[in-house]
Amino acid sequence: MTKRKLGPCVTFFPQPTTLVSSVDAQGETDLMTASWVGIVSKTPPTIGLSLNQSRKTYQNIRETGCFVVNMVPASLATEADYCGLKSGRDEDKKLVTGLHFEPAEAVAAPLVTEAPLNVECRLTSEIDLGEYRLLLGEILQIHAVEKAFRSEGGMDALAFDPLVYLGGIREYWDLGQKVAQAYKEGTKLFQTP
Amino acid sequence: MTKRKLGPCVTFFPQPTTLVSSVDAQGETDLMTASWVGIVSKTPPTIGLSLNQSRKTYQNIRETGCFVVNMVPASLATEADYCGLKSGRDEDKKLVTGLHFEPAEAVAAPLVTEAPLNVECRLTSEIDLGEYRLLLGEILQIHAVEKAFRSEGGMDALAFDPLVYLGGIREYWDLGQKVAQAYKEGTKLFQTP
Numbered sequence: 001m002t003k004r005k006l007g008p009c010v011t012f013f014p015q016p017t018t019l020v021s022s023v024d025a026q027g028e029t030d031l032m033t034a035s036w037v038g039i040v041s042k043t044p045p046t047i048g049l050s051l052n053q054s055r056k057t058y059q060n061i062r063e064t065g066c067f068v069v070n071m072v073p074a075s076l077a078t079e080a081d082y083c084g085l086k087s088g089r090d091e092d093k094k095l096v097t098g099l100h101f102e103p104a105e106a107v108a109a110p111l112v113t114e115a116p117l118n119v120e121c122r123l124t125s126e127i128d129l130g131e132y133r134l135l136l137g138e139i140l141q142i143h144a145v146e147k148a149f150r151s152e153g154g155m156d157a158l159a160f161d162p163l164v165y166l167g168g169i170r171e172y173w174d175l176g177q178k179v180a181q182a183y184k185e186g187t188k189l190f191q192t193p
Numbered sequence: 194m195t196k197r198k199l200g201p202c203v204t205f206f207p208q209p210t211t212l213v214s215s216v217d218a219q220g221e222t223d224l225m226t227a228s229w230v231g232i233v234s235k236t237p238p239t240i241g242l243s244l245n246q247s248r249k250t251y252q253n254i255r256e257t258g259c260f261v262v263n264m265v266p267a268s269l270a271t272e273a274d275y276c277g278l279k280s281g282r283d284e285d286k287k288l289v290t291g292l293h294f295e296p297a298e299a300v301a302a303p304l305v306t307e308a309p310l311n312v313e314c315r316l317t318s319e320i321d322l323g324e325y326r327l328l329l330g331e332i333l334q335i336h337a338v339e340k341a342f343r344s345e346g347g348m349d350a351l352a353f354d355p356l357v358y359l360g361g362i363r364e365y366w367d368l369g370q371k372v373a374q375a376y377k378e379g380t381k382l383f384q385t386p
Binding site: 001002003004005006007008009010011012013014015016035036037038039040041042043044045046047048050069071074077078079080081082083084085086091096097105113114116117118119125127129130131132134136138139140141142143144145146147149154155157160162163164165166167168169170171172173174175176177178179180181182183184185186187188189190191 | 194195196197198199200201202203204205206207208209228229230231232233234235236237238239240241243262264267270271272273274275276277278279284289290298306307309310311312318320322323324325327329331332333334335336337338339340342347348350353355356357358359360361362363364365366367368369370371372373374375376377378379380381382383384
């Protein structure tokens with residue numbers, strides 16, 4: 001397979017598209033688009049969120065010690081992209097996007113109502129990475145959209161319709177087809193003794 | 194939007210599906226499936242990889258200070274899932290999957306030939322997270338499949354055909370349609386003064 005060298009860069013995908021909601025010490029909320037976010041531990045459940053330290057969201061999280069990672073559905077691509085282009089210091093992103101907030105259960109940062117999955121996090125540590133900060137947050141509660149739950153058990157991916165971000169290509173895509181069941185598909189290669 | 198509480202857990206997606214290649218001090222290679230992986234900084238380009246500290250891959254990375262994150266295309270879902278179910282201590286995963294290795298440019302860990310994107314990383318730090326370890330690796334080189342490059346510039350996402358992992362739902366999906374161009378779509382909401 002012929003390949004081309006890109007050098008040291010941040011081209012990597014697929015990534016999640018999320019909106020991170022936060023609140024400052026005065027109770028003012030903000031929204032920021034983030035794709036550098038993912039699970040880092042199960043003991044306890046922990047999420048890692050990396051963001052530029054100049055961000056209002058970073059300042060908010062430092063002030064109040066919490067944040068919420070809200071999954072972006074494909075129907076909100078415009079709103080999500082907008083929240084990555086503007087700063088909460090200059091714009092009321094909630095007003096412009098028409099998104100709604102509701103109280104979280106365990107943290108002061110709000111949930112985005114229109115997000116099909118909300119992950120409530122308590123800041124536990126911070127790693128200095130040049131201009132960026134990797135914030136680790138213990139997951140205290142997750143809310144998932146009711147219509148995703150199948151009566152026979154399990155969840156329907158298309159009910160979430162998650163927006164996939166392709167870092168480096170700078171494109172948003174939706175999901176296509178289910179390819180395989182994880183933790184099962186690979187047993188086809190098990191050797192019979 | 195009615196929602197159901199999941200409690201503290203690790204249900205979060207979309208995530209990348211990757212194969213992490215590593216090598217131990219004796220030169221023996223291994224492959225591990227990983228979805229808890231993503232970009233954490235641009236200064237310098239850095240990737241975060243979280244894995245259980247009982248893994249052979251963890252031991253290898255500690256011994257030789259490097260790893261390669263290989264993007265899994267949808268056509269290799271079976272092979273990738275297999276590499277998450279078996280340990281390199283018990284099986285020669287390269288032999289069973291039929292995948293091929295080739296030398297990396299800047300690190301001792303090999304590239305997976307069949308992966309459309311390979312990210313060469315040098316271990317720079319480690320964060321203890323219960324049973325897990327979050328390993329940070331400086332990105333030294335990235336290789337991208339030649340056929341993805343368009344003559345007019347940019348890259349074609351479908352040439353990579355990345356396999357998307359839905360953590361919590363435990364399903365692999367492929368990409369559907371392009372929804373929007375990032376850093377552009379959101380300007381539709383810019384207010385004219």
